[in-house]
Amino acid sequence: MRLGLTEQYLIATRQTYHQGLTFDQPVRLQFDLETTALSPDEGRIFLIAVRDNRGLETLLEARQAAQEGAMIEAFLELVQARNPDVIENHFIHGFDLPFLTARARTLGIPVRLGRAGDGVPWTIDDGSRTPLWACPGREILDTLDAVRRLPLPSAGLKAVARHYGLAPDDRVYLEGAEIVQTYRDNPGAVRRYALQDVQEVDALARIVLAPSFALARLTPRPYSRLTRAGPAKGVLEPMLIRAYYEAGRPFPASEQGPQDPHRGGHVQLHAEGVLNHVVKADVASMYPSIIRADGIGPRQDDLGSFNRIVSDLTTQRLEHKRQARNAALPEAERREAHAMQDAMKLIVNAAYGYLGAGRLARLGDRGAADQVTARGRALLQQVTGALEASGVQLIESDTDGVYFSTREPIGEPAERALIAAVSATLPDGITLEFDGRAQAMLSHQIKNYALLRYDGTLDVSGASFESSRSERYGMTFLRTALMAVLHGDVPGVQAVFLDVMHQLATRAYTNADVGTRVRIGKTREAYALTRGKRKEAHLEAAWQAGLAFKVGDRLDLYVRVGQGLTVMTGPEGHDYDVKHYQAALVQNYATRLRKALDPADWDQLFGGRGPGLFDRPVHDMHVRWRPVADQDSTAAERRLL
DNA sequence: GGTGACCGGGG
DNA sequence: GTGTACGGTCACC
Numbered sequence: 001m002r003l004g005l006t007e008q009y010l011i012a013t014r015q016t017y018h019q020g021l022t023f024d025q026p027v028r029l030q031f032d033l034e035t036t037a038l039s040p041d042e043g044r045i046f047l048i049a050v051r052d053n054r055g056l057e058t059l060l061e062a063r064q065a066a067q068e069g070a071m072i073e074a075f076l077e078l079v080q081a082r083n084p085d086v087i088e089n090h091f092i093h094g095f096d097l098p099f100l101t102a103r104a105r106t107l108g109i110p111v112r113l114g115r116a117g118d119g120v121p122w123t124i125d126d127g128s129r130t131p132l133w134a135c136p137g138r139e140i141l142d143t144l145d146a147v148r149r150l151p152l153p154s155a156g157l158k159a160v161a162r163h164y165g166l167a168p169d170d171r172v173y174l175e176g177a178e179i180v181q182t183y184r185d186n187p188g189a190v191r192r193y194a195l196q197d198v199q200e201v202d203a204l205a206r207i208v209l210a211p212s213f214a215l216a217r218l219t220p221r222p223y224s225r226l227t228r229a230g231p232a233k234g235v236l237e238p239m240l241i242r243a244y245y246e247a248g249r250p251f252p253a254s255e256q257g258p259q260d261p262h263r264g265g266h267v268q269l270h271a272e273g274v275l276n277h278v279v280k281a282d283v284a285s286m287y288p289s290i291i292r293a294d295g296i297g298p299r300q301d302d303l304g305s306f307n308r309i310v311s312d313l314t315t316q317r318l319e320h321k322r323q324a325r326n327a328a329l330p331e332a333e334r335r336e337a338h339a340m341q342d343a344m345k346l347i348v349n350a351a352y353g354y355l356g357a358g359r360l361a362r363l364g365d366r367g368a369a370d371q372v373t374a375r376g377r378a379l380l381q382q383v384t385g386a387l388e389a390s391g392v393q394l395i396e397s398d399t400d401g402v403y404f405s406t407r408e409p410i411g412e413p414a415e416r417a418l419i420a421a422v423s424a425t426l427p428d429g430i431t432l433e434f435d436g437r438a439q440a441m442l443s444h445q446i447k448n449y450a451l452l453r454y455d456g457t458l459d460v461s462g463a464s465f466e467s468s469r470s471e472r473y474g475m476t477f478l479r480t481a482l483m484a485v486l487h488g489d490v491p492g493v494q495a496v497f498l499d500v501m502h503q504l505a506t507r508a509y510t511n512a513d514v515g516t517r518v519r520i521g522k523t524r525e526a527y528a529l530t531r532g533k534r535k536e537a538h539l540e541a542a543w544q545a546g547l548a549f550k551v552g553d554r555l556d557l558y559v560r561v562g563q564g565l566t567v568m569t570g571p572e573g574h575d576y577d578v579k580h581y582q583a584a585l586v587q588n589y590a591t592r593l594r595k596a597l598d599p600a601d602w603d604q605l606f607g608g609r610g611p612g613l614f615d616r617p618v619h620d621m622h623v624r625w626r627p628v629a630d631q632d633s634t635a636a637e638r639r640l641l
Numbered sequence: 642g643g644t645g646a647c648c649g650g651g652g
Numbered sequence: 653g654t655g656t657a658c659g660g661t662c663a664c665c
Contacts, residue, residue, distance in 0.1 A: 033651090033652080034652065035651090035652045036652075037652065038651065038652050039652095043652075045652095089651095090650080090651080091650045091651050092651095094650060094651065095650070095651035095652080096651080099651085099652090126656080127655075127656075128656055128657095129647095129648090129656090130650085144649095144650060144651090145656085147650095148649090148650090148656080148657065148658095149656085149657070154649085154650095155649070155650065156649090156650065156651085157650085157651090174652095175652095176651075176652045177652075179652055180652080227656095228656055229656085230654065230655065230656070232653085232654055232655090233654050233655060234654095234655085234656090237654095264653080350653090350654095352653070353653035353654075354653085354654075355653090356653055356654090357653065357654040357655090358654060358655095359654090360654050360655060361654055361655095364654080369653085536662085
């Protein structure tokens with residue numbers, strides 16, 4: 001087993017980071033380099049923006065190459081003078097620190113960045129593609145590391161800042177390649193740009209680094225390691241090791257022997273189609289609650305530290321949750337409490353996964369993990385059984401939660417009362433909670449559904465409705481049609497379908513409405529070499545258009561009448577292939593409505609036949625739902641198929 | 642057509 | 653269900 005020196009020191013001295021410290025009590029310094037190239041071999045630094053949370057905000061500049069060394073020295077002196085505890089930037093590990101140290105080495109400048117010794121930063125190979133940088137006495141935090149764990153479309157600073165509403169109205173946006181020229185023509189723009197970068201990093205850090213800052217109070221690891229640490233191996237296991245160290249006992253060896261694949265949660269579709277008066281209920285923190293209620297832990301854990309950690313954190317978390325909700329407390333205190341309860345949640349949720357993990361988890365125990373999931377399946381059956389006995393129609397149950405329809409409108413208080421009544425039948429320490437409601441639900445497949453909320457908004461979930469195909473005309477159709485279906489309005493579905501088909505036929509849409517955007521993965525020159533051997537549809541389109549494309553370029557493509565896939569030169573044009581897009585509307589979008597209608601009705605509406613002798617009047621059609629035959633399976637079993 | 646590697650991010 | 657991610661793209665067979 002390998003534990004870093006800092007981790008060993010923290011355990012041996014019974015310390016963790018940040019005891020009694022709030023996020024802005026440490027001195028936090030942000031710096032950002034502007035360079036003439038992405039590689040320190042090909043370019044140099046010409047500007048450094050620096051700020052800290054004690055009021056510093058400044059720029060260092062080297063207009064001529066000869067001034068770069070003096071600027072770097074001034075920067076290092078500034079860092080020593082401000083004496084930060086934490087140094088932050090976006091991609092600091094992958095860009096700013098490698099670039100700065102490489103330039104300093106070339107210029108013969110010692111990089112005194114840290115507090116002790118020679119202060120020179122070094123890299124730690126943590127197995128990832130970008131090594132970590134560390135320097136004595138200061139924590140180096142990369143907001144990119146924290147952002148990468150979040151489900152955001154882009155992890156870039158500008159995009160993430162906009163996502164969180166942190167970008168100022170007068171934000172300067174410059175393409176990387178144009179920064180040098182802009183600096184010559186309009187240095188003020190680059191100065192504003194660089195200052196806004198460090199300001200955004202500061203604001204972003206407060207949001208995305210807060211979870212790691214809170215975790216550092218709980219586990220004996222340095223703050224700077226926690227943005228990359230996995231919750232099980234990286235956070236929970238050091239706590240287990242600490243428990244054994246403090247008891248003066250050796251840390252148990254991992255379990256050997258055959259490990260049967262174990263069953264996961266129970267998943268079942270009970271009904272498909274459109275149902276009204278929908279309620280969602282779930283078992284609160286199900287797996288941690290089971291671990292605590294049943295006293296489950298790995299059998300090699302003689303000290304019972306696993307169960308005690310989960311139990312203690314669960315108890316403490318309730319207190320922090322209470323504080324986070326306490327309106328009498330100051331805002332800052334409530335935010336801290338919220339961050340702490342989130343950190344505790346992360347650890348207790350990792351506990352079950354750690355049990356079921358393979359040999360790398362020293363206190364993993366497949367048998368104990370099986371106990372947890374078996375109990376979870378039994379609990380879910382108990383919940384669905386009790387709900388069914390109360391007369392509701394089940395729709396979908398998954399691991400720890402269930403959607404059901406009350407059939408008749410009974411109102412939210414009665415819905416909550418129903419859930420509370422079922423909860424009262426569950427064992428001590430296990431509670432069923434109300435988790436939302438909707439006027440209607442289109443149940444399409446397991447984990448694929450659309451909800452019409454009571455405020456009229458549409459929530460969709462699952463790949464069927466959030467597909468990466470996203471032609472504007474198709475997504476507009478799907479949203480409108482889902483709304484109609486959820487309102488039980490079949491004529492409305494037909495109306496929007498006929499409308500979109502008509503708009504296509506009359507070329508009322510623009511090419512931009514039907515086209516898609518793709519990213520290019522090679523240059524024109526590179527494609528020229530392989531084109532003879534193998535054609536790639538979207539590159540071929542760019543080739544035919546005579547474009548000088550390169551990696552990362554975005555291309556708008558559409559199917560042009562008589563030409564196939566083509567680069568969109570006129571987004572406002574109307575020369576798209578009508579037949580192609582009409583077929584795509586049925587194939588890619590209307591099929592998502594199948595479960596809402598009788599098959600014959602679906603065929604009549606979307607089948608492409610003209611009006612027929614045996615057609616039903618659309619006004620006689622209704623949305624429908626039907627129970628699904630019991631074909632239950634578990635997550636683990638489905639994975640084996 | 643399936644599979645493995647490579648990438649994001651930064652100027 | 654751990655370990656840095658995780659989904660998309662491309663080269664190669």
